[in-house]
Amino acid sequence: MSELSVKHLLGIKYLKETDIQLIFETADHFKEVINRSIKKVPSLRDITIANIFFENSTRTKLSFELAEKRLSADVLNFSASQSSVKKGETLIDTVNNILSMKVDMVVMRHPNPGAGIFLSKHVNASIVNAGDGAHEHPTQALLDSYSIREKLGDVAGKNVVIVGDILHSRVALSNIFALKLQGANVKVCGPKTLLPKYIDSLGVGVETDLRKALEWCDVANMLRIQNERLDISYFPTTREYTQQFGVNKKLLDSLDKEIVIMHPGPINRGVEITSDVADSKQSIILNQVENGVAIRMAVIYLLASKIK
């Protein structure tokens, strides 16, 4: 297959397995490009992309912007904190105003789940979801799977555990969809209060004992406790959380195999993982960041080629 089955990237939920493979194969080529001394290709020189961020982001925004620039697209950056959104403008109006300046693609992060889907139904541009509330963060899941594929050769058949705040995490949901689609076995691990009620319906295992989860897995994806989304107290203290669900070197070394440690960032060092784990050779955290640019280049390239 040489083209995506979708016009927008709204979530992994809407992708097919073949789409993921196509994105990975394309990302392989872009990874070679970004490791050259001249890291730029002229493919998207007639495409304009707006990055619209209604929620704070450093890494994702930089990664998208870099990917767009490496493809020679023209880039507009917009953050809601300095805009007319504060003056009461609606989402559709804001985006349509931007689109009337002849923008072809919109990369959007929004605090409300489904914002990208809503927008895709009302405006005439390709939409890339860069995170919508606690719903999905598709490019993060793609780069996570891509990093696993790079490190272990394949995603299918691997045991992956996602540890931490599953309830509020869009990274967890997108990762579950992506990993299941590629045939990996997935478990989630965290305090019961931070596991969604209907988690079983996603076809993933649940484990509340971190040691057991780590003994089972090939890869552990450690999530951050999203203090900004915790409206009520889900666990007594951060210290207690760290004791139960934090990974330290001692725990890692006591396992009878070498597992791969991942983290989508930003890391709270000493909470979900200790510094010596984050910086150990088992960690592929910085590879994830590098792969993020290649994956986003692939997604943008493939979507842009469907714009006529």
Add this chain to the structure above:
Amino acid sequence: MSEKVLLSSKEINIILHRLACQLLETHLNFDNTVLIGIQPRGKFLAQRLTKILKEEYKVKHIDVGFLDITFYRDDFRRGDKTLEATKTKIDFLVEDKNVVLIDDVLYTGRSINAALTALQSFGRPKDVELLCLIDRRFSRHLPIQPNYRGRQVDAINDEKVKVMWKENDGEDIIYLVNR
């Protein structure tokens, strides 16, 4: 659709040897010369020429690379299909080198134009030459001509030149296909 054999395996073999000799005449020991096959189909021709140069003409060392031009093409979004990339493999710098670009068929010249742009990402070559097995004359869109050509062909736009290689397609043969 009808197919006509343009060149047989034997003819291809003779032409390859002639092209190898012509390269040898200009570049002698290939000290400062690199061969770059344009992906996907120029790769086979580049490999074949290298093999002849090394085995039959005893050239000790030749740098050979493969260049993918997908991201440099000027028809992005102009066709129906997404342009699919292949692998680029150039393990050397082309800075101050004599580069020989190699492709199987020269048609509009747009691929070569893209290849020249792509090549800039790997340094500033001393000079660039072009070698092609089949030159479809009278069909150029750009002022690009080969320095070394296997066979010149007058083909109309409805016709397609299909180059098959033993290592990829089972036998060496070139067809002129009428669509």
